[in-house]
Amino acid sequence: MKGLVTLLTLLISMGCMAESSEVLPSWQDTAARQRIIAFVTEVTDPASANHVPASERIAVFDNDGTLWAEQPIYPQLFFVADRIRALASEHPEWQTEEPFASMLKGDIASAFGSSHDAAIKLVRASQAELDTDTFDQVVRDWMQTARHPATNKPYSKMTYQPMRELLTYLESNGFKNFIVSGGGIDFMRPWTEAVYGIPPERVVGSRVAKRFELSDDSARVVHEGTLEFNDDKEGKPIGISQHIGRRPIAAFGNSDGDLQMLQWTTAGAGPRLGVIIHHTDAEREWAYDRESSVGKLSEALDQAPQRGWVVVDMKQDWQRVFPE
């Protein structure tokens, strides 16, 4: 038995050594990486005054622009565009009715951009009156087959490798990771477990109303068209409170839509981590902030220094952006 104990001790100490040099391998060893690791080390150390019990280690992540690319427009809008095309034969009136007509001519940006009502109409047409099982499958099929127009890669490969490593690192340190996105909750849930290891119940997003329908041979929950909850800006802390029920200790975002989530998270007592992904890399990804119509980052960037948030400079701080 003594040999076995020695072997186990050796394996455990090798594991620990491996961990410190191998966590977050796609991150440059700059201040951003060091501050994230210092925070995790501190809250997980039982001897630290800032130790946080595992049950309270809640981390929230925006999705668009934080976990995957959101340029040139949010991926969900490409999904909606594909759905409108697929449904067009059942809706001959769409050939002349806006915003559908623009969409069917391939002018996705102006179809969505013409007005808030137009965008709502399009999103509604992509899912209204489908039951949850059917819509799940529609989204799953799309994720399997769709390709990003700029790179021709599947959307699962438009996720950020450094952020995927961060999710794994946090989870292996007892954190529970949640997505808190302005995107549609039912658009994300069918694939987040496969792509990010985040199960459906840990995804918070914008919601349409639903209704229950019972017939002789089925019982279904059906999507209605009305937007019931907009999980953006002030909506994010509210969505977190309603879905998760606890104030997170770490929040990750990239735009002013994440401002209130970052404020609420980092205003709590004890150790807190706020992180902003700043898109600075026009070669490997996109470079945008204050003037962008997608993922505008201005107010949150201004508040970052005084609130102690880590600003990740994608170009400087990430060794690589996308997975192989």
Add this chain to the structure above:
Amino acid sequence: MKGLVTLLTLLISMGCMAESSEVLPSWQDTAARQRIIAFVTEVTDPASANHVPASERIAVFDNDGTLWAEQPIYPQLFFVADRIRALASEHPEWQTEEPFASMLKGDIASAFGSSHDAAIKLVRASQAELDTDTFDQVVRDWMQTARHPATNKPYSKMTYQPMRELLTYLESNGFKNFIVSGGGIDFMRPWTEAVYGIPPERVVGSRVAKRFELSDDSARVVHEGTLEFNDDKEGKPIGISQHIGRRPIAAFGNSDGDLQMLQWTTAGAGPRLGVIIHHTDAEREWAYDRESSVGKLSEALDQAPQRGWVVVDMKQDWQRVFPE
């Protein structure tokens, strides 16, 4: 090493033997217990045609009358009554204003029973304008100190021992357990992890609206008075879809408020388990069903045979009701 392997094998087989005779020890070995165990055995057996992957093993539990006693009135109503008394000195107008006046005279049932509006007013007064951290603490303090009027026991001891064992049994078989209750989501979340092992994010319930408030030195989420979502009847499958994002494979309830949750759960494809706790034990707990104003069970009881739901006869099927 050979001795070690033999020892391990022995320990593992002892573990398995122990498991089959020791699961659900507070249940009589009647058909109800056997059907529950048969279901769990089937869905967890990789060789079974009805095997369900762990990620899809979602089980939902009503709370009042399913996990803890709901007689003579829902425990949350006693909490509200205690809050009204605690706040009365700040509200001298309540001495004459209904439903507060009745409540302060100790007539809890008629204060709540006078109208739906009256009940809403009382619940609102118990939490409106409190921020989430403060309300959490108020509920925690109440759970520590309050006693059930009929038994003088803390409410955590008014939970059902057989159901607590069932939660443990399911979790040890890879299930994720969720509470789906008509009760207030913010009333349950502060204590469900300690009492049932169910963390806040796995609790679905009725919700009031909330708002985000930022000031120079704080960021808070504040409870408003308006009931935003009623997690009862048709609300239960909708709440499950919005919070959990998957159709459960097992549902446990005790009243007609759980009917639609049971219907939706058991109408899905593959193996399904629907269970109704029937309160038949006037000596150890309470006996009530079709005529009760609390936890009325009539339609769901009628549908149980044709839908294949297990009806647990509390008097016959449970060796004991409450924990020590």
